[in-house]
Amino acid sequence: MAATVPLSLRDRLRTQLADLKMPGALEALDEILRQVDGGQLAAGEAIHAVLHSQIRLRNQRRLQTAMRSARLPAVKTLSDFDFTFQPTIKREQLDSLHTLSFLDRKENVVFLGPPGVGKTHLAISLAIAAAEYGRRVYYATLADLITSLEEAQQAGHLTRRLRTLVFPSLMVIDEIGYLPISRTGAQLFFQLMSRRYEHASTVLTSNKGFEEWGEVFGDETMAAALIDRLLHHCHIVNIRGNSYRMRQHRDLALRRSDPDPEPARRPRRQER
Ligand SMILES: Nc1ncnc2c1ncn2[C@@H]1O[C@H](COP(=O)(O)OP(=O)(O)OP(=O)(O)O)[C@@H](O)[C@H]1O
Ligand SMILES: [Mg+2]
Missing domain, CATH: 3.40.50.300 (P-loop containing nucleotide triphosphate hydrolases)
Incomplete structure (x- = not known):
């Protein structure tokens, strides 16, 4: 059973994260420490998780700013x-x-x-x-x-x-x-x-x-x-290929021209 993180250390961690202006890490801290207390996370993994929470928030903010200033028409990844x-x-x-x-x-x-x-x-x-x-x-x-x-x-x-x-x-x-x-x-x-x-x-x-x-x-x-x-x-x-926009229409067209006389007995065509 892992030793629980003492209250005084928790407070110091919160103060440090606030001081460093790391709200993403601060928000995730309690849950990560709970997992450390429960023995689900080792110390190294906990540090990684805290930093990852901050990086995720930073990336979200960067993306929001870019969506506004860069005029990206949609989010596509x-x-x-x-x-x-x-x-x-x-x-x-x-x-x-x-x-x-x-x-x-x-x-x-x-x-x-x-x-x-x-x-x-x-x-x-x-x-x-x-x-x-x-x-x-x-x-x-x-x-x-x-x-x-x-x-x-x-x-x-x-x-x-x-x-x-x-x-x-x-x-x-x-x-x-x-x-x-x-x-x-x-x-x-x-x-x-x-x-x-x-x-x-x-x-x-x-x-x-x-x-x-x-x-x-x-x-x-x-x-x-x-x-x-x-x-x-x-x-x-x-890129040489078919339009993704026409994908569903083409699937329908293929089904309509399907020569199989007993389509109900066939296994369903796998949907994407
Ligand atoms: N392989 C794919 N997987 C998932 N979504 C796709 C794929 N290809 C295209 N799409 C989606 O299909 C739509 C059309 O794609 P996109 O706008 O990128 O096409 P395009 O090549 O730029 O076409 P156009 O020349 O008409 O501008 C978009 O919503 C896009 O996200
Ligand atoms: Mg295009």
Whole structure:
């Protein structure tokens, strides 16, 4: 039977955690000490549990801040991602990207693929991991980003806006290829990407292959220069597969066209 933690020590621990401004650890302390008293946790495990509670709270707060300031449209994480549905994605590559070492090397990530295959999901999950890690992140669709650059240019503070947008360690630029871009818009985007080149990481998603980017940006030469910078230090995740959004519709269609004359006797198709 483990010795119980004396009251005076409990009080000192509470004071220390409050002094260090560790509310997550403070809140978890009583329950952890109860487990220590009951012999369920060893001393080392208890220290780990106290620190883990604080780290969890810190990460939640970082995420909340990032959700506001980075304008992330949703919470999507790697653990929510069903890799069995998208077998062309190499799990090891995504696990490795989520260690975030690419941020220190200022490398980029490009997710390519048709609609609904998880490009935005995975881009956001990288942004969330980076935010929890304490990095500044920013999310925008290409169309919104260009609008904000055009507005800044018209208001005469483009340089300031560009400087602000170079700052985030990770910027997600989503949906390249869906909406047409003006020539000026494309030039402004090029300026931003040139400034971020070798300075901070950018995660891009596109439904168009690189060979079509000339058309997307309305300028082959500029698109080539953009791709050149982008790919210099870059991880490409090329997803070839079906839309997750259409998954249920496809399951229904498959059932309807099922040739089995006695479907009621068959075992139920396994649901995901
Ligand atoms: N493999 C998956 N596992 C779990 N959820 C998924 C998976 N793939 C996609 N989703 C979900 O399906 C929806 C569509 O995915 P997402 O928005 O990432 O697609 P996309 O490739 O960005 O498509 P689009 O090109 O149309 O923007 C999202 O809600 C996403 O969370
Ligand atoms: Mg998307």
